[in-house]
Amino acid sequence: MTHHLVVLGAGYAGLVAAKGAARRLRRHGGVRITLVNASSRFVERVRLHQLAAGRPLRDLPLHTLLAGTGIELVVARATAIDAAARTVRLDTAPYALTYDTLVYALGSTADTTTVPGAAEHTSAVATHQDAARLRARTADTWGPLAVAGAGLTGIETAAELAEAHPGRTVHLVTQGQLGPGLSERGRRYLRTALGRRGVDLREHTRVREVAAHGLVLADGGELPADTVVWTAGFRVPGLARAAGFAVDDRGLVAVDPTLRSLSHPEVFAAGDAVAAYGPGGVASRMSCQTGLPMGAYVARSVAASLTGRTPDPLRLRYVWQNISLGRHDGLTQFTRPDDSPVGAVLTGRASARFKEAVTRGTVLALRR
Numbered sequence: 001m002t003h004h005l006v007v008l009g010a011g012y013a014g015l016v017a018a019k020g021a022a023r024r025l026r027r028h029g030g031v032r033i034t035l036v037n038a039s040s041r042f043v044e045r046v047r048l049h050q051l052a053a054g055r056p057l058r059d060l061p062l063h064t065l066l067a068g069t070g071i072e073l074v075v076a077r078a079t080a081i082d083a084a085a086r087t088v089r090l091d092t093a094p095y096a097l098t099y100d101t102l103v104y105a106l107g108s109t110a111d112t113t114t115v116p117g118a119a120e121h122t123s124a125v126a127t128h129q130d131a132a133r134l135r136a137r138t139a140d141t142w143g144p145l146a147v148a149g150a151g152l153t154g155i156e157t158a159a160e161l162a163e164a165h166p167g168r169t170v171h172l173v174t175q176g177q178l179g180p181g182l183s184e185r186g187r188r189y190l191r192t193a194l195g196r197r198g199v200d201l202r203e204h205t206r207v208r209e210v211a212a213h214g215l216v217l218a219d220g221g222e223l224p225a226d227t228v229v230w231t232a233g234f235r236v237p238g239l240a241r242a243a244g245f246a247v248d249d250r251g252l253v254a255v256d257p258t259l260r261s262l263s264h265p266e267v268f269a270a271g272d273a274v275a276a277y278g279p280g281g282v283a284s285r286m287s288c289q290t291g292l293p294m295g296a297y298v299a300r301s302v303a304a305s306l307t308g309r310t311p312d313p314l315r316l317r318y319v320w321q322n323i324s325l326g327r328h329d330g331l332t333q334f335t336r337p338d339d340s341p342v343g344a345v346l347t348g349r350a351s352a353r354f355k356e357a358v359t360r361g362t363v364l365a366l367r368r
């Protein structure tokens, strides 16, 4: 009987997982692969701050990225998973898909639940729709922009908006320090580069509430803004928790070192949606640097499980954190394998070119 492998999500992790499984199982026969995604396009999520700043993204139809693989693409939103019946419910035809093996790779979205008013009064850059809406909003308004959260996404977004809207005030507000995972040298470079673009950086500044007119701060002060961009946290879709899969306290799928669900052995997970750990038990960072190797690994893990083998455990290793600061500037922070920063950094145009090469190289690899 044909074995049905269903991959949920065609982002970096899911697309690599589906294509890798197709390649590995080509000669095995008897396996059908279906990839389910909410959109018919692959979204280069690492460029969404560029889209928000008015730079259109390349069109990458999934059917061209899947050409010749034999993978069936279903463009639909997964609305629920019935773990007992091994069925995924969809919002459009074919409405349901029954699986023998499931790969869960649904990514993440902005978490606007942590501060009152954030859900009502903020924009985001976590999905294509978020970024397109933000672009439309910034084009229609002239007042100050505020970016809440100065992790890597917040830094990139503030720099990109400041470059695209010269003369317009851009606040970057964070309750801790800028780029908490960076070296002091890296942070120094960022402060200078953001200052050059006129970004008003507010470190150690907690947002108490988001109102229609801007940010209300914990010290009672206010930062008026036409548009507030929320990058102060990401959350994962609730489908895994609702299905009864073992999850951690943030709803990330709990897996063993082969990325197999701790509660449901027929389920694997990859990318932002999974709780995996690198050297020293450090939780994996939500990033392509994590999602791409996880996708490739899951393909190996699934293929091994279908051919009666046990794969070696996943070994996550980091090398750098690549941050764009507009189109011609950047910071590459080199890291230890556990993602902690070393002193070495690459800055300026050289870093921007390096990041562009990595980003383009990723899409080239996805096309193969």
Ligand SMILES: Cc1cc2nc3c(=O)[nH]c(=O)nc-3n(C[C@H](O)[C@H](O)[C@H](O)COP(=O)(O)OP(=O)(O)OC[C@H]3O[C@@H](n4cnc5c(N)ncnc54)[C@H](O)[C@@H]3O)c2cc1C
Pocket: 008, 009, 010, 011, 012, 013, 014, 036, 037, 038, 039, 043, 045, 046, 047, 048, 049, 076, 077, 078, 079, 105, 106, 107, 108, 125, 126, 127, 153, 156, 237, 270, 271, 272, 273, 286, 287, 288, 289, 290, 291, 322, 323
């Ligand atoms: C602005 C920005 C800049 C970033 N820059 C970097 C960077 O420079 N370097 C880096 O390493 N990381 C970066 N990241 C993080 C990186 O983009 C994510 O970690 C990565 O996309 C995660 O890959 P994924 O496959 O898990 O999820 P995603 O890429 O989010 O893919 C998930 C897929 O699932 C689909 N989906 C979701 N829900 C459903 C559903 N219910 N039904 C069907 N389909 C669904 C989505 O449409 C999407 O196609 C950035 C993120 C943002 C937002």
